[in-house]
Amino acid sequence: MRIVWLISGLASVALGGLGAVLPLLPTTPFMLLAAFCFARSSPALHGWLLRNPTFGKAIRDWQANRAISRRGKTASMLAMALSLVVSLVLAVDPVIVIFQVLGRVDELTQV
Template identity: 35%
Template structure:
């Protein structure tokens, strides 16, 4: 934990900003969620235990941190949800944009993101009784 109060405030503010961007990324397919959530967790670890605890317990953003810390990858259910959300968002965007070159560019990016999501293999964690 950083002792300088001004620096702690700045780090906490940047952490909140990162968490907000990560939260937006949950619903906006073009904005990545995980990097922003991980950055927020890192910033909170230096600035605010309370905000760090809130982030870890958050029902939407918390699982990103938990899966990263455990090294369990992305669960199948989360992959399916991410892909459905991505392509519904892309469909809406294609309709709104209506310009073929932009649609092709966005479809290419969404396809690459989809391939990346699909190829991330979840690591099975053995439960010890």
């Protein structure tokens, strides 16, 4: 079963990395999932993820409080708003903009 958790953790890190550069793919949930999987498969990878300068604090906050910091939420909301503004400025297809807005509304209702 450890190998399944390890592969799931590695896949989650890969998806989270993609989410850092792709506007419709979230990063944080995949990194939280990776930490969960690595805790069951690889203490070394779990520790590496917790010490990661980019994602470590958010993961530790989640594990301790089951919440993301106010600063993290603010940064997330600003990034979502910026991606929407960029889409509007670049005259992206209105259907894509609608999906972005609907996705943002869904994410904001979960905060």
